[in-house]
Amino acid sequence: MSLVVGHYGLSVSTIEEIGEADGWRCWLCDEPVDPTMSVNDPRGASIDARSTRKKAKKKARSLPERLAHRDCNTGKGNTEAVVQWPEHLFVVDPAVIIQSAERLATKGGREAMARCPTSEDANLAGAWLVDRVSRLEPGVQFAFRVEPAGGQFLLVLSA
Ligand SMILES: [Zn+2]
Structure with a gap:
């Protein structure tokens, strides 16, 4: 799976629509995103385009774009996005x-x-x-x- 990361020059209305759809919460770290913060700020809003090769063929899936903090989004580079298991849970051999x-x-x-x-x-x-x-x-x-x-x-x- 490869994620296409980093959409620049997005209109404010696009970020607002996706932010509303995701409840202004980052889909990667699960922390709130402040809609009033500049999109150039590391904790500001950015859009993570979750397009995978599989999904590109399978157009039926909805919501390909998700709200993420800028640093969560760009921080993962070309590696696969990771959702962390919280440290307070006792899990062994956790799945991805x-x-x-x-x-x-x-x-x-x-x-x-x-x-x-x-x-x-x-x-x-x-x-x-x-x-x-x-x-x-x-x-x-x-x-x-x-x-x-x-x-x-x-x-x-x-x-
Ligand atoms: Zn985040």
């Missing part, structure tokens, strides 16, 4: 969130996302994850299950 969410949004089904030491950890991580991926892939209904697995608990995401 964006890729898993995209596969589930495209094909449905279920994916093992992480292992957790306790069912409580797995439930906390699952609640966080469902909320997070619901904003990554608006319009997709996600759910999670916790399954005991060899003394640990497997967090399974489905769509």
